[in-house]
Amino acid sequence: MKAVIMYDSAYGNTKSVAEAIAAGLENSRTVPVSQFRSSDVSVGDLLVVGSPINGWRPTEAVTKALDAAGADGLAGVLAAAFDTRVKLFIHGDAAKKVSHGLQKAGATIVAQPMPFYVKGTEGPLLEGEIKRAFSWSHELAASVKALASRKGTS
Numbered sequence: 001m002k003a004v005i006m007y008d009s010a011y012g013n014t015k016s017v018a019e020a021i022a023a024g025l026e027n028s029r030t031v032p033v034s035q036f037r038s039s040d041v042s043v044g045d046l047l048v049v050g051s052p053i054n055g056w057r058p059t060e061a062v063t064k065a066l067d068a069a070g071a072d073g074l075a076g077v078l079a080a081a082f083d084t085r086v087k088l089f090i091h092g093d094a095a096k097k098v099s100h101g102l103q104k105a106g107a108t109i110v111a112q113p114m115p116f117y118v119k120g121t122e123g124p125l126l127e128g129e130i131k132r133a134f135s136w137s138h139e140l141a142a143s144v145k146a147l148a149s150r151k152g153t154s
């Protein structure tokens with residue numbers, strides 16, 4: 001299994017979270033959304049997608065990349081989504097929508113959508129968020145392992 005962490009990022013915060021997730025996973029790499037192709041991942045690989053919330057939703061680039069994968073473009077791929085957001089009373093959501101998009105493209109979701117918090121539009125990330133991203137990557141690896149052992153493929 002390999003892991004691809006695809007992300008969009010205007011100010012670098014989502015990129016930093018993506019890199020922390022990659023650091024916690026074996027055989028992993030980060031891929032900016034502009035370079036992502038669904039052929040970057042195969043059956044049994046882990047695809048993690050991260051987007052900033054922009055106007056209550058994922059960025060247009062992330063939405064387009066998932067649409068471009070098509071109905072079965074990510075069939076058999078294991079996947080999870082995260083977003084970065086400002087801690088406001090009303091902030092909307094991107095990770096849930098990305099997770100939905102991944103499912104629509106045929107991926108199997110292995111974890112609940114995860115938010116990470118920035119202080120303001122340009123960041124920085126709140127204290128502890130990089131550490132939390134690194135820990136989350138281990139939860140993702142454990143979910144993938146548990147799924148594989150249930151299927152008898154580990």
Ligand SMILES: Cc1cc2nc3c(=O)[nH]c(=O)nc-3n(C[C@H](O)[C@H](O)[C@H](O)COP(=O)(O)O)c2cc1C
Nearest residue numbers: 009010011012013014052055056084085086091121
């Ligand atoms: C045009 C725009 C719209 C935004 N809309 C929201 C929003 O609806 N909810 C929210 O929590 N944050 C919103 N933000 C803040 C972003 O979530 C924040 O800039 C982002 O997490 C930073 O990530 P990045 O450094 O990877 O670009 C918005 C930022 C921009 C630039």
